[in-house]
Amino acid sequence: MASKKGGLGKGMNSLFGANNVSKEAVEHTKIVTKEQEATEQVVKLPLEDVQPNPFQPRHHFDDNKLQELAASITENGVLTPIIVRQNxxxxxxxxxxxxxxxxxLASLKEISAIVRQVDDDTMAALALIENLQRDDxxxxxxxxxxxALMKRLDMTQAEIASKVGKDRATVANLLRLLKLPESVQNLIQNGDLSMGQARALLGLKKKTQIEKVAEIVVSRSLNVRQVENLIKQMNEGTPEVRNKEVSPFVLALSNQLEEKFxxxxxxxxxxxxxxxxxxxxxxxxxxxRILALLDIEVD
Known part of the structure; x- marks a missing residue:
């Protein structure tokens, strides 16, 4: 079983500087992920026994790039051993x-690997640093x-914000996105919904409507302001229909017409x-003015 503590010297506080990830953290991960030393052996591991970093929140990988790498591996094999820890x-x-x-993907059964001893805290730090440094x-x-970092180290949003050099509001708004239904989170990850649009959806009083409204936002290409207006209308309703279920489509149409006229x-x-x-x-x-927008002339 992998050890749970140790190996970080000053601890996790040394991993982060005032701006995102500190140089110390980067250097530490370089040590952990360094190339093979003369005293280390490369072993063959069954792929079925190799698991992702348990603290790695990233689950989406570019399929096309993976297919290209798989084709290269089929032709040339895995040129650089992976680095793992045993658990x-x-x-x-x-x-x-x-x-x-x-x-x-290349249907290999084994992979070359170097086995190193790394504790849980370092694994968590590696996952976070790798993710925060990615451009995409x-x-x-x-x-x-x-x-993941908050749960792992029992840190508050304010502490996280301080450590990674972001405003507390930015961290709080990002974490709020995890309250969205999984289908809506997928829309964000696929680039169909922006963070601004998603934040507006969180303002819906009836949370059960979020998925339906998200579909409307995407299908009608509503901008952030239009989404905010739509949410406001849905939350407030109108006196005549306050007790009547209002179609999200009708509200979206009203909003777009108001934008036009x-x-x-x-x-x-x-x-x-x-x-x-x-x-x-x-x-x-x-x-x-309205008639001109409708291209109507009145004598």
Whole structure:
């Protein structure tokens, strides 16, 4: 069984500087992930016994790049051994998860590895540092990295913010994304929803509507301001329909029409596909402006 403590000298506090990850942390991970020493042996491990870093919050990898690496491994083999630690009868990855995944795609049964002794705290630090240093890290993965560190070391949001050089509000907003349904988190990771849009969705009073509204936001390409207005309307409702379930589609349509005409627009949808649209205007000049937008000329 892997040890739980030790091996970090000054402890986790030395891992982070005022700006993201400290030089000390980077140097420490370089020591752990350094190339093979003369006294170390490269061993062959069954791929079925190799497991991801248990503290690694990243679960999404570029499929195309993995396929390219798998093709290279099929032709040339794994040129650089992965680095692992032993945990009972299994081995946990310290460095080389892409090589492991690609080797499985290439239908290999074994992989070359160097086995090192690394404690849990270092494994957690490696996972966090690797994630925070990635240019393509999405908001959900960053939130998962912070959440994992908070749980691992029992740290508060303020302490995390201080350690990684971010505003506390930024950390708090990222962590709030983990309260979204998994399907909505997937939309963020796929690039279909921005962090701003997702944060607006969290403002919905009826949390059961989040997934439905997220679909509308994506399908109608609503911007952040439109999403915020939509959420506000859904939360407030209108006096006439306060006790009636309002279609998210109708609310989204009203919001888009208001954006187009620059005035209050009310959409009343009937039960048989009929309905009416009311467009408010405050003066004759305002009416003329709206008619011009509709390309209507009145003699």
């Amino acid at each position: 009972d009868s299994k081995f946990e990855i310290i460095a080389g998860e892409r090589r492991v995944r690609a080797s499985k 890290l999405d908001a959900i993965e960053e939130a998962q990295a912070f959440d 620059g005035t209050k627009v009310k959409v009343n949808a009937g039960n048989k596909g009929n309905g009416k649209i009311e467009i408010n205007y405050v003066s004759n000049e305002d009416l003329s």
